[in-house]
Every structure is written in structure tokens, then in C-alpha cells.
Amino acid sequence: MNKGIDYYIETKEKNEKICTELKSEISQIGYLRLVDFIIGVVVSAYIYSLNQYVIFSIVAVIWIGVFIYLVKLHERAIERKNYAEALVTINKRGIERVQGGWNKFEDDGSEFIDEDHPYSGDLDIVGHSSLFQWINTTATYMGRLKLKDYLLNPLKDVSEIKRRQETVKELSQEVETRQKINAEAMLIRDKSKDPEELLQWAGTNDVQMDSIWIKLIVNGLTLAFFTIVFLLIFTELISYKYILAIIALNIVVLTAANKKLSGSLDTIHKYKDGIKIYERIIKIIEDKEFASQAVKDLKKGFYTDTGKKASEVIGELKTISDLIADRRNMGYIIVNLALLWDFRIASMLYKWKCQYGRYLKNWLEIIAEVEALASLSNISFENEEWCFPEVHEGVSLLKAQNLGHPLLGHRRVSNDFTIKDQGSVIFITGSNMSGKSTFLRTVGINLVMSYCGAPVCASSFSAAIMDVYTCMRVSDNLEKSISSFYAEILRIKKIVSASKQNSKIFFLLDEIFKGTNSIDRHQGATVLIKQLSRRGASGMVSTHDLELGELEKEMPKVANYHFQEHYDNGKLNFDYKLRKGISATRNAMHIIRLAGIEVE
Template identity: 30%
Template sequence: MLKQQEEIIAGYQDKIKEVTTDIDQTKKLIDQLSFLRIGLFLAEILFFVLLLRSADDSLRTLIQICLLLPVIAFVFIVRRQSQLDRDIDYKKQLLWVYQNEWNILNGAANGYDHGQAFESELHPYTSDLDIFGAASLFALINRCSTKSGNNILAKNFAEKSTRDTILRRQEAIKEIKDKITETYSFRANLHGYDPDKIEQIKIQLKHQLGAQLEFVKGSFLRFYVKLVPYISVGLILAAILISSVFWKVLALLFIIHTGWNVLLGSKINKVFYTFGGSSNLLNGYASAILWTENQSWKSSYILSLLDSKIPVSKEIKGLSKIIQNFDARLNILVGGILNALLLWDLKCCISLDRWYKSSSKDVISALDHLGDFEELISLATTAYNQTDWVFPVLADQFALTTTHIGHPLINGQVRVNNDFHLEAKPTVDIVTGSNMAGKSTFLRTLGINMVLAYAGAPVCAKTMQLSVFSINTYMRIKDSLNESTSTFKAELNRLKMILDNVVKDKDTFVLIDEMLRGTNSRDKYLGSKVFIQKLITEKTPALFATHDLQLADLIVDYPETVRNFHFDIQITEGEMRFDYLLKYGPCKTFNAAILLKEIGLTLD
């Protein structure tokens, strides 16, 4: 392990200890405040007893004033405890973020989504190159809590981009890498919430809320809801100061308000259903958006994501406050009193309507762009953690040259790196070698690093220069009982897909591992040969891994467009040793005879 990476791991360990200590201290403070609340409650009881026993009017007045003090202090302590509880929730998420980074760098699984939902055997390369699913590239890179972030990362791993976009993304990822210590707070503010909840809120804001709030757009209703607090307070004061008959008027008003609220209950519930209980979630998202707003961004890619001219974080906090008020209806007693006195639910709906008209479009856009920032942060975090990876050079002409390229999913302590380059014009490179010598791994190494490069990310190599290709692979072909598809038919379907793509996109790059396994050796050779000839005709660069040494002889007929490489074995005292290094020329040494001998079969 590189010394620089060891320092990064130690840095995460220090952060874990620091946040753990903060959480413990905050918990102690909350416990102290709990004891103080008990003390204030006992003090209130004491003052009440003194009030009952006191006969002195002046003393009674003093005690009555003292009765208010514990109540006021109690309210402040409750608010302080609520704030500390929120602080602990945030710090727990921050601790999770640091712990997760430490786990990944020490070989444990990433706690974020592995992208299994994006797996597809029909995709030109993602299944063969282990892009999605357990032990995949997505599982290594992903730091997205939102669905939009996961979708954007998956899209950039699975779809072809342009050179200009890739360069702009590289610039953005490098800029975020320089701010990496600030991104952990951003991630902590988004982690720990149900990702489906924010998607429901976005859908409601985009498509439903305007129609759902039609029932509060009447001018009379708005005027009356605005007036009703003054009416209720006036009736209470009149009942206390003038005549008890006003209590009856107030009771009648209670009944009317409650009935009105019941009649509109189904419409109010539609508005509340999606938003209810989401105040903390919205505050967390607002804090994350505030971070994006407070940075002095320079890269054009990031600046294009900040398309709002107003501070959206403030608008989301405004929505959060409305929802927090709306949540009062969850307490039947409190909600019932507030609706009877103030038509509370209608008041919240009117506030929500005003907010919707002024702020919803900017908020929807900002919530969508959170996923873009998460995706960039995922790649920037990888760039920060993997200190021996480099950002590739994007060539504008046909090129692929790399040194010390390794597979990013193989532990660095056992990973073997290779050098490789294409000629100035397309060639079909035939890679022969023994079983387990490294042919398949090398093809996947090249392909998966190309995927990283085209996402704008650093690659697992010392240097890499490449142009933009459309990657097509043929590696893990299997039958399907559900679709009544044999292995051979599945192979033919895959070959047809590649041939169609080669014709449509002249910048296609093909990786093939042992073609036509589902047929006899003669047809396999002839089919592989004609396929290679087709690639040569279409001027399509390819790496073709095979056990069939006859294919290496194609260099005789096509000396300018066919190259031979191999992975071999060394046999020492009957023991096989692999160095996993790519070498020029066809393979001369194979291990089948040795492996068969180990199970009792001897070849002459």
C-alpha cells in the first residue's frame, strides 16, 4: 500500500474518533438537560404548593411570577434538546460516511447501493465488465444516497459520451477533489433518509400539488383564514372580561370550524400525504444544497448545474417550516384545538400554495441537481482515495496507449499491471495463453478502465491516452431456459449485436473472450476467423482472447492489421507459476496437460 494512501486511511480513522467523541459529549449534555427538566418540574410543584399555602397577597403575587419561570426555562431546554438530537442524528450520519470510506480502503464492502438494478446482459459491455452489481465498479465508486444520483452515475457508466463532455467532467471532478473534506458533510446531510420519499415529493411538486391546492384559492376562504385568529382571540378575551355568553359563541365557532375541516379533510389529506413527516429530510437536503450554493465554483460543468438565481436552500427551508407546522395535525389533541381555533390545516395549505407559486420550479431543479453533485462527488472521492490512479488524456484522433494499467477491483497488493498500446491504425489483436494465465482479466482491465475514463474519472494506471470508443464485449455468454435459448444461439445473438454496432458506429472497440464455445472446434475456428476478417474489413480495433492457436496464424495473411500477444506460464519442478504479464507473439506453453495429470489423466 502506498504511503500516501496509508495517510488517507489514518485521516479517516482520526475523523472517526473525533466524531465519536463529539457524539458522546452531546449525549452527556442531553442527559444533563434531562435531569434539569426534572428539576424544573419539581420546582414548579414546589412553587405551586407554596402558592396554596400562602396567605400573604404580595407573596402570592411573587410566587405566581415564579411559577412562570420554570415553564419558560422548560420550553427553552426542550428546544435545546431537540436541536441537540438533530445534531446527533447528523453526526451519526457523518460518522457512517467516514467509517464507510475507512471500510472501503481496508477491503470491506461499500455501504452504498451496488447498482444491481442496472444490471443487463443485453447491454454492449456492462455485464461482461462487472460494471453493476455486487463486487462491481459501481459498488466500488458509488457514494449516492438519492435515486437521481444513482441513476446519473449508472448512465455515465453505461452510455457513450463526447470528448468535450468528458473533459468538462474531468475538470469538475478535479475541482471537487480539491474540496473533498467539505463533501463529507454534504453526504451526511443526504444519507439516512428514505430515497423514495424525496422522489414522491418531487413528483408531487412537478405534477400534482398545483391541482391539489385548487380548493384554497378562493378569496373568501383566504380572507377568513387570515381573520380567524383575531376572531378566536377576541372571543376568548370577551368571555373572560365581558360575559360568559361569549364562551357559547366560541363553542359554536369551534363546531363550525371542525365541521368545515372535516368536509375538506380528503383534499387536505391529499396535500399532506406526501409531505407529512418530511421536515427533517427537507432540512437535510436544504443544507446539502446550501453547500453547493456557497462554493466558488469555476468548472463550466458544475456552473451549468446551478441554474437558479435565488438561494434555493432558503426556499426549501421555507417549505420545511410549512411542513413542520402542518405536522401538528399528527397529534389529534393539538391538531384538533389548532383547527378549531385557527383553521390550522387550511392555513398551512394556503401557505403551501403561496410557496408553490413562488419557489417550486427552482426547488425541483435544485433537488434534481443534487444527484449530479452526488455523482461527481462519488468519482472525486475515488480520485482522492486512490492516490496511484491518474486522469487519462483524451485524444481527438484514434488512440489507446497505457502504462501500468491494472484492474481497479483487484487489491493493489496483488494486482499485476501491464502496458498496452494500439498502432496508429486499427488492428485485431489476438491474445493466446493458458487457462488462468490472465487473458480474460486483461480484457476486462482494459474495458473497465475505459469506462472510468469516459465517465471523466481517474483510471487505475500510471498513464493512459485514448480517444472515445463505443465499447462492445463478448465474454460471459450463457443459455436461458426461460427464453428457450441455447448457448450457441445466445452467442449468435451477441455477435449480431456487435456486428450491427460496428457498422453503425465506426469508433467501436471490441473485446472478445473465447468466441463460439457452444459449437464444435472446426466451426468455432472458421466462425472466429470470418468474424476477425469482418472486423478487419470494417477497420474495427479489437482484442480477441482465444485458446485456438490457429487464429494466431492470421498474421501471415494480414501482417498490417493483425497482432499477436500472449500470457504464458512458467513450470518449475512440475509447478505452474503465472506472472500475468502481457507479452508479444503467440503463446508457446499451455497448462492443460499439467492440470489433467493432476486429476489422473495423462496426455501422450
């Protein structure tokens, strides 16, 4: 059995048991809270009725203290249960990925679809049943964006690709660490929330909340409040009107400053769950020792200029955010009126931002980077037989053994394939449904994965650095009044333009110029292939135009391959194995008959 699925099943069952135990514990704590409250109120009321005020005070402090302790205990148990439930979800998804149910995952990255991208639409990089949907385990907003950038903007430097490969290899073995990070990230309420507002707050200047004048006003009014309260309780020098007056003055001051105070305070409150989780994730990464240099370099970013750890700094922000959250409590009103607490929290927040605000964006980007790397690492963990490709700057373009499509699971058929020289063009012919288009996508998606630093679906794979361009899925665009043929021309124009700027182009063309007549299609394809090859661009073309195969005789860098079908008792079958040469079989009429159309 697959090692990955063994781990997922074991971990899922273990955490399901933990969830069951914690649900029972949470229920028991809830009952204890209720019992403590009822007994505490009844006993306190009885003692108070006996005029035993000292004993009443002691009993009240005890049962209220126990109640608060049970509340905290209840909250921690709920957090542990939520964490265990997140791990159950993570491992369920791992099982589904291995078993082929990943195309039902809700997050498929459809919003990243870009019709103008050189290859993403044709190679199923984002969208339904895509590479993104299959491998994505990110749970933060920035993590999703980082993974999207990995897939749509792959690396072009060999050293950077090798560096990322080493990281992915290491993280693939650190499944427990990856799942800890993933589980914590999943606990963020509204986890898809864009942190832009938080980062904008961290990077901008606002009202200086620790100025000498603000300190004088806040401390002066606070001193006045407690002086009046003391005099009112212990002397007869003043009346209650003075306390009402100072409260009214504090209300005026708080109201006047409310707009300036609430902006920052509300922003931090909005992201308080995320801040707490960011601290935990950073702590996991800080405490873990990594061998790969790329992760070591990332971890170096988790320090301030003075050497303070990011987890400690975010922990301070979390503490402030907890104080801000208390503004929603009824008791906070009294504290705020007495101490002008809004000003004091705002001052703490201002000091934090002045010292550390400039680091926040980088720290969140490091978390996003680790999440994206963890997504790539799942590929290796779940597919041990796949290889990490050898990527180079040489002229040998592509060589693969047992190359298969990574998204097809148990349905995939693997092939050996080689493209030797720059400027080489491979024609793929074959009958309908024989596997031509799928093979083009197989080569393309594995090239993209190799440039991302991920393992590929092959037993061995080496490739030169090239820019991938495709023209495969083209259709009419009624909104832009563009026919499918013209849409294809526009796609090919981009490939031609790119080849003029860079000879290291790898193109994939499916049924080239299929929107026009056979004569124009043949002539246009011939001219295009000669031009691209002459400029050093390399690629693959699937076609039903068997005459294009004749270019092999006049162009040494052109080669023909084909897929073929066979019949068993009149039933059409395919083996999807790549063979050299031009296709010698046809099946269109057989398929037409299968559709119920009578052929005379």
C-alpha cells in the same frame, strides 16, 4: 502510507471523540429536563395551594420556558451527534475502500443490472464486487441514479469529458466539503425514498388555496370564534352554546375540506426530513467557492429568476413543513379549531409552490450531480498515482502504461498496452487461468472510467472516443429457452449491427464461439473478425484457438499477444504479464491432475 487513509483515520477518530462527548452532553441535558420538570411541577403546585396565583403564573412560565429551551438544546445535540456519527461511518467506509473491504458494502447497485446493456454485466460496472459498489458514496435516491447514469451512459464528447475531469480533480482535493455533503445526505430518514411524489406535487396545479372566497370564509370564521370567546368571557350576552356552535361549524368546514387539504400537507410532511437536509446541502454548495467551470455552472442553477437563493427558498418550504409537522401535536387541535390553521398552512404551501415549485426538480438534480461527481472524486483522492486519461477524437485508439484492473487492489498486475489504428484486432492467447479474461476486463473498465471523466488505473492513458461492446459472460437462459451458444450469437449480433451504424466500436470477445465445435468456431471467428475490422470496428479477442493467430499474417491490423505460466518444483505459477506473439504453452492436463483426475 496512502494519503487518503491517513485522512480517514484521523477524521474518524476525531468524530468518534465528538460522539462520546455529545452522548454525555445529551445524557446531562436529559437529566436537567427531568429535574426542571419535577421541581417545576412541585413548586407550582405548592404555590397554587397557597392561592398565590400571580406568583404561580410567573413560576409556571419560567419552568416551562426552561423545559422548552432544554428540549431544543437536546434536539440540537442529537442532530450534532448524528452528524458526527455519519462522518465516522463515511471515514470507516473510506478506510475499507482503501484496504479492499469495499465489496462488503451493502449498496452494490444490483437493481441496475441489465442483461441487454452493451458492457455492464461483463465489466462488473454494477452489482456485487462492481465499480458502482466500490466508488458509490451517494446517499440520496437521485444521487444513486445519477451515478448509475454516469457509469452506464458515459460521455461521448471530448470537451464534456475534459470539463468533468477538471471538476473531479478539484473535488478530489475538497474532501472536507464532500464529506459534509455526504454526511448531511446520510441524515435523511429513509434516504433511499424516491422523491417522485414530492416532485409531482411541485409540478402540478391543485386547489387554489388563496382565493378570495376561501380567505373570506377562513377569516370570517376565525373572527367569529374570537368574538364569541371575548363576549363569553367578558360579558353575559351569550352562553357557552355559541362557542360550541362555532367549534362545530369549524369542524364541519375542516372535515369537508380535509381530503383536498391533506393531499399536499401529507406529501410535504412525508418529505420534511429530506427538505431540511436539502436546504443544508444546497447551503454548503452555495457557500463554497469552486474553480472548475462545471461546478460554477451548476451553482448558477441555485437561483430563481428573480435572483433568490435556492437555500432561502427551500428554507421557506422547511418552515412550512415544520408547521405541518405540528399537526401531529395535541395542542394543534385547539389552534386548528380556532384559526382553521390547516387552511392557512395550505395557503402558504400553495403560494410557495406557485412561486418556486418549478425549480425544485432542477435543484435536486444538481445535488444528485454533485453527489455523483464526489463519488468519482474519491477515486483520485484515494489513488494519487493513477492518471486522468487523455481522451480524443483521433485515430490512435489506445495507449496505456502500467495499466491495471481498478477493482483488484494489491492483487493487480499492471501492463503496458497499445492499439494503434481503427479496425485493429488484438488476439490474446494463453493457458487456462493465465489472465486473458481479466486483461480484457482491465482494458474495458478503464475505457468506461475514462469516458465518465474519472481517473484510470494507469500511469498514463490515452484513448479515442469509442462505443464499448462486450461478449464475455454468456449462459443458458432457461426462461427464454436460449442456449449459451445462441445467447453468444445474440450478443455478437448487436456488435455487428452497431458496427454497421458506427465505425468507432470497441469490442471485447472472450473465448469466441466456445459453444460449438472447433472447426465451426475457427471459421465463424475468422469471418466475424474480418467483417468487423473491415468496417472499422476495433477490439480484443481472447481465445484458445491458436490458429486464429495466423490472421496476423494476412491482416496487417491483427496482432497477437499472450500470457504464459511457469513451473516451480512442479507447481503452476503465473506472472500475468502480457507478451507479444502467440502462446506456446499449455497447462490443461496439469490442472486436471491437480483436480485429482488420474491421467494415463
